[in-house]
Amino acid sequence: xxxxxxxxxxxxxxxxxxxxxxxxxxxxxxxxxxxxxxxxxxxxxxxxxxxxxxxxxxxxxxxxxxxx
Amino acid sequence: xxxxxxxxxxxxxxxxxxxxxxxxxxxxxxxxxxxxxxxxxxxxxxxxxxxxxxxxxxxxxxxxxxxxxxxxxxxxxxxxxxxxxxxxxxxxxxxxxxxxxxxxxxxxxxxxxxxxxxxxxxxxxxxxxxxxxxxxxxxxxxxxxxxxxxxxxxxxxxxxxxxxxxxxxxxxxxxxxxxxxxxxxxxxxxxxxxxxxxxxxxxxxxxxxxxxxxxxxxxxxxxxxxxxxxxxxxxxxxxxxxxxxxxxxxxxxxxxxxxxxxxxxxxxxxxxxxxxxxxxxxxxxxxxxxxxxxxxxxxxxxxxxxxxxxxxxxxxxxxxxxxxxxxxxxxxxxxxxxxxxxxxxxxxxxxxxxxxxxxxxxxxxxxxxxxxxxxxxxxxxxxxxxxxx
Numbered sequence: 001x002x003x004x005x006x007x008x009x010x011x012x013x014x015x016x017x018x019x020x021x022x023x024x025x026x027x028x029x030x031x032x033x034x035x036x037x038x039x040x041x042x043x044x045x046x047x048x049x050x051x052x053x054x055x056x057x058x059x060x061x062x063x064x065x066x067x068x
Numbered sequence: 069x070x071x072x073x074x075x076x077x078x079x080x081x082x083x084x085x086x087x088x089x090x091x092x093x094x095x096x097x098x099x100x101x102x103x104x105x106x107x108x109x110x111x112x113x114x115x116x117x118x119x120x121x122x123x124x125x126x127x128x129x130x131x132x133x134x135x136x137x138x139x140x141x142x143x144x145x146x147x148x149x150x151x152x153x154x155x156x157x158x159x160x161x162x163x164x165x166x167x168x169x170x171x172x173x174x175x176x177x178x179x180x181x182x183x184x185x186x187x188x189x190x191x192x193x194x195x196x197x198x199x200x201x202x203x204x205x206x207x208x209x210x211x212x213x214x215x216x217x218x219x220x221x222x223x224x225x226x227x228x229x230x231x232x233x234x235x236x237x238x239x240x241x242x243x244x245x246x247x248x249x250x251x252x253x254x255x256x257x258x259x260x261x262x263x264x265x266x267x268x269x270x271x272x273x274x275x276x277x278x279x280x281x282x283x284x285x286x287x288x289x290x291x292x293x294x295x296x297x298x299x300x301x302x303x304x305x306x307x308x309x310x311x312x313x314x315x316x317x318x319x320x321x322x323x324x325x326x327x328x329x330x331x332x333x334x335x336x337x338x339x340x341x342x343x344x345x346x347x348x349x350x351x352x353x354x355x356x357x358x359x360x361x362x363x364x365x366x367x368x369x370x371x372x373x374x375x376x377x378x379x380x381x382x383x384x385x386x387x388x389x390x391x392x393x394x395x396x397x398x399x400x401x402x403x404x405x406x407x408x409x410x411x412x413x414x415x416x417x418x419x420x421x422x423x424x425x426x427x428x429x430x431x432x433x434x435x436x437x438x439x440x441x442x443x444x445x446x447x448x449x450x451x452x453x454x455x456x457x
Contacts, residue, residue, distance in 0.1 A: 012171025012172070012407075013171075013399075013405045013406070013407075013409065014174070014175055014176040014410050015405075017176040018413075019394070026171075026172075026175040027172070028177075028178075029172045030168050031171030031172040050394070054394060054395060056119075056120070056400070056401045056405035057403055058120060
């Protein structure tokens with residue numbers, strides 16, 4: 001599974017960084033989403049899905065790897 | 069068809085009439101106080117959808133008054149709710165400009181760095197408490213006020229000049245003239261403060277925004293200060309009342325540090341202190357939830373009803389600090405979701421357990437039925453909470 005983050009949509013609420021800090025961070029200047037990794041290991045699927053659902057601005061999206 | 073149900077039968081449950089409506093459908097026609105036939109959203113999924121939808125404005129300029137007594141404040145060309153810098157009432161791209169100036173100041177990481185200082189402030193506030201006490205005056209209000217004052221660079225000694233006026237503005241029973249006067253005093257206070265920051269900048273947040281012009285900076289500072297203390301204060305006051313009347317849940321909060329983070333989310337969900345609104349106005353015809361909301365229609369999204377939607381939160385009237393309560397709408401949703409939510413979370417995660425650890429015998433010092441509720445304030449909570457230990 002891959003996750004995409006659109007910084008032009010992000011409003012810096014921090015829900016992703018709060019929910020899945022191993023995958024999402026915020027930059028110090030604007031507080032916008034920073035992806036720490038695009039490929040999500042299996043054991044983090046659930047928490048990343050939760051972060052995507054919680055994102056208030058719709059900046060996050062999931063991409064399923066067709067080979068998996 | 070309905071008006072907005074506001075009368076609660078119990079301190080914590082949303083109004084029975086509101087829950088009856090919510091049980092029938094997620095969206096309803098609602099008559100606004102000027103006769104406008106608009107909408108009331110009670111469903112969680114639909115509430116999220118409206119708040120994230122680009123075809124609704126947050127500007128209250130064309131909002132019909134949803135609650136009695138606010139006819140002169142909402143709509144009718146009143147600009148009281150939209151002073152310069154009040155970005156919560158703006159739409160993109162204007163909103164985006166202000167929000168991006170501020171989001172870097174309220175990141176998860178930056179808020180976590182404040183933890184030691186918030187702990188210190190909490191301990192000092194607890195040190196000063198003597199039984200019997202009013203938990204609101206002695207605990208719930210000072211902690212977030214001290215924190216936000218320090219963060220913004222507002223002298224805490226000046227709190228009388230903003231706490232009283234804030235109370236007038238959020239009181240639904242205040243006359244419009246009183247509200248306008250209180251707003252004017254707050255504006256004047258911040259105009260003076262901004263002038264002082266220009267002359268002698270410090271390291272705090274307001275001085276970091278001196279690139280804004282004076283009018284905008286006054287509005288931003290005022291908004292952050294009011295949003296930063298009145299909300300968390302009511303969560304701490306009402307939350308303590310809820311814990312004291314649910315001893316099994318109080319024990320969970322005190323004895324299981326690993327659930328505190330989730331417990332705070334559940335208190336946010338269960339208590340919904342923003343019990344009126346948020347409000348939006350459609351800027352185009354929008355088909356949503358099987359209905360067509362016409363351009364110009366006012367929409368009230370009931371946070372309390374959405375947070376009690378059994379499709380999203382099973383057995384919603386039960387306070388269960390161990391449930392998965394994230395996804396509640398207490399901080400809103402969409403581009404206006406609360407800027408200070410990570411600060412509020414940390415304040416509550418520190419303050420509730422610290423209070424219960426310090427005073428293991430904490431209990432109400434009055435009949436639970438006599439706690440004065442903020443039923444007629446736009447932010448719900450308790451006016452006072454007499455406690456002893």
